[in-house]
Structure formats: structure tokens, C-alpha cells
Amino acid sequence: MTACLHPCRARWRDSVGSDPTSDDERETAMALSNAELQMLASHHQVELARRADDWRLGSSARPAGAGTAAATPDDAIVADGLRRVFRIGRNPLRPSREVVAVEDVSFRAPRGTVFGLLGPNGAGKTTTIKMLSTLLIPSGGRAWVGGRDVVRDDRAVRRQLGVLLGGDRGLYDKLSARDNLVYFGHLYGMTRASIERRADQLLELVNLRERSDDRVEGFSRGMKQRLHLAKALLHNPPVLVLDEPTIGLDPAAAVDLRRAIGNLVPQHTILLTTHDMNEADQLCREIAIINHGRIVAQGSPAELKERVADERRVIVSTDQPLNGRSEAIVDDLRHLSGVRAVEHELSVRGGSQLTILCADTASALDASLAAIRGSGIGVDQVRVVEPTLEDAFLAIAGGKLA
Ligand SMILES: Nc1ncnc2c1ncn2[C@@H]1O[C@H](COP(=O)(O)OP(=O)(O)OP(=O)(O)O)[C@@H](O)[C@H]1O
Ligand SMILES: [Mg+2]
Secondary structure: OHHHHHHHHHHHHHHHOOOOOOHHHHHHHHHOOHHHHHHHOOOHHHHHHHHHHHHHOOOOOOOOOOOOOOOOOOEEEEEEEEEEEEEEOOOOOOOOEEEEEEEEEEEEEEOOOEEEEEOOOOOOHHHHHHHHOOOOOOOEEEEEEOOEEOOOOHHHHHHOEEEEOOOOOOOOOOOEHHHHHHHHHHHOOOOHHHHHHHHHHHHHHOOOHHHOOOEHHHOOHHHHHHHHHHHHHOOOOOEEEEEOOOOOOOHHHHHHHHHHHHOOOOOOEEEEEOOOHHHHHHHOOEEEEEEOOEEEEEEOHHHHHHOOHHHEEEEEEEOOOOHHHHHHHHHHHHOOOOEEEEEEEEOOOOOEEEEEEEOOHHHHHHHHHHHHHHOOOOEEEEEEEOOOHHHHHHHHHOOOOO
């Protein structure tokens, strides 16, 4: 295993170089796994890079102002007014500009739950996660993981955290799945015997046991994601941060991974980002929706869906076209209280289909059935469609609500 330490140290040295102050270098450091960071954070250059990074951005991760509430024993993660600014443009002949990636993000993730951070591309999810994982210094605000401050007590935070950032970085292609885990286990200071035991359990958990001795370079994307999860769990951290864990997985692999994630609570607390709304609905107790760096809504999946309650749909199909009678029926239905819109189109089975957008599905259903029957036409199919988390997300992130 001694030989394995070389690529990591070399990458670190190469990434830090002689001037540890640029965002690029910081980003390269982020590409290192959290296990590597844990080992390497003791290196003084990390501290230098962090201080220089803070200083350059003109603010330090100072306590937020009024309303600051430190973590209670029930909170696994607390973010309080987190802010992060990036400087863009490294051409010395041109002025650089600053991008505010995260602005005043506050939330509490209770212990033993899955907390979802959802948002469109570029919303600031990964930046938030990196600040919570000690991989990026906040430009403002504070955060605690397991009661420890992510800036002042970063080493203690890293000991409690498993981070899955996914992708091709953070695994050694030339090593087998098992040797990757053994290698990172050594970085965590685990004993050989405990690494072996833990690697067996985790390879089983993520369904990689049969491929455990194959080199990672031959792994599919899904297999790499599962190995990333095993790696994040290696030191049995109470808190896991999973950034789009099921991205790029086929449906069966995603279901497997979701099941594995679901089985990790309540022993672990999970902070999850995903673009898959069904996944968020299924796994998360609480969700924060972030847009343009700010939290624009927060609540349980049911609470968020309730915000678009008037997007419930009653869909009634008839066994023959409504033809000349459709306008009068649609008009009547539009005037019912609580009905937002009514659409009429031909159904695939040759009849008509009425879609009624409403809050009170029972009255809309009664009224539409009565109107159709009153016109002497038979009903073919009836469906009531509840709003999904995707409907809520689109309405909130699209600015229609919140
Ligand atoms: N190292 C960096 N340097 C400059 N800008 C950055 C850097 N990292 C992130 N940003 C910017 O910060 C904003 C938020 O990015 P972030 O990666 O946090 O979004 P995200 O919500 O994770 O998006 P996605 O869903 O696409 O993963 C974006 O405008 C992005 O361009
Ligand atoms: Mg991201």
C-alpha cells in the first residue's frame, strides 16, 4: 500500500504548487477525496490556501448576524446564512469579476433523516455541499455538522462526514474495488482487520461483491457510483453528503442505490442533492429548494406538493366525441368554484378527453360526470392525478410560487 500513497501526494503537490491561493488550486484540492483531505488537511498549505482564499474574497467565514442559532443535539447539519463568492477571470490584463454562487442559505437537517437540497443547474447546491463538507471556505455565514463548526473545527467535521461527489474523480482506476477501499481505509487510520471487515460489508451493501477484485477502470458508471458510496461509508460516519448519487444510473441500478441509501437512515443523516424528483419524494423527510443561490422554499414533500394543490387534475374520457356539446360542458365546468382550467381534446380511443385542473377533485368529478351523462354520452375512463413533487418544484423554481 505504500506505493499507493505516491499518486495522492504527487497530485496534492502538483495541485498546490508554489502559490496555493487560486480558485483553480482550491478546486483541484476539492477533487481529492474527503479521506485524502482528512489526511492532507494537516499540511500547512491547506490552511494557507484557506486563509488566502478567504482574504482574497474580502470576507472571512464570520458568524452570521442576528438570528444566529447554533446546532442543537437534534440537528445533524445546520447552515446559517451561508454565502460563497467565486472570482472569475484570471487574465491579468482584464478585470476579474465575482459570482455569488450561494447567498444567505440557512437550514437545519435533523439527525437520522434524509434532507434534500433541490434546485436547477447552477443553483448553488454543490457549492453549499462543499462548504458543509469543509471543501470550500464560506465567504460568509456559519455551518455546523454534528455540532462542530465547519471552519473552526474542520478536522472534527471531516471525521463525522462521508462525502459522495461522484464522477470519475476520487477513485483509483488501476486498483480493484476492494483495494480502493483498503487504500482509503488506511488514510482514515483504520486497522487492516477492520478495513477488511468493513470492505466486505460495504461491497455487499452496494452489490459489488462479485466484482470486488476487478480494476475500477473496467467499471461502468453505475458501478463507480456504488463504489463511491461504499467509500463514503468506510469510516461509518454519522453524516453523509451525497451529491446526485444516482446520476447516470440505469433505472434498476438507481432503484438499488436508492434502496441502499434508504436503509442508511436512521443510523446516518443524509444530505442529498438530486434532479430526480421521485427520488427526492421517496427518500427525503424535508426538502429545501434553492434557486440563484437562495433557498426559495422548504418543507416536507407533502407540504411542498400542497402548495400546488390547485394543480390536481381530473381526467374524464368519453366513449364517443362530445362534438357540438363540448363547448357548453367545458364552459359549465370552468365556472365551478375551485376550477382553474379545463381542456378538451380527442382521446386516443376515439372519444373526447376533458382535463380539469382544480383543488377540489370530488366536486369536479361529480360535475363532469353529471354534465357528460346529461348529454347522453357514456363515460369511458376516469382518472384523478395528484400533483407531484415535480409540479411543485417547477412552480417554485419557476417563480410561480414561493
Ligand atoms: N470554482 C468555481 N469557480 C467559479 N464559479 C463557480 C465555481 N463553482 C461553482 N461556480 C458557480 O457557482 C454557481 C453554482 O454552482 P453549483 O455547482 O453550486 O450549482 P449546482 O446547483 O450544483 O448545479 P448542478 O445542478 O448543475 O450541479 C454557478 O453559477 C457556477 O458557475
Ligand atoms: Mg451540482
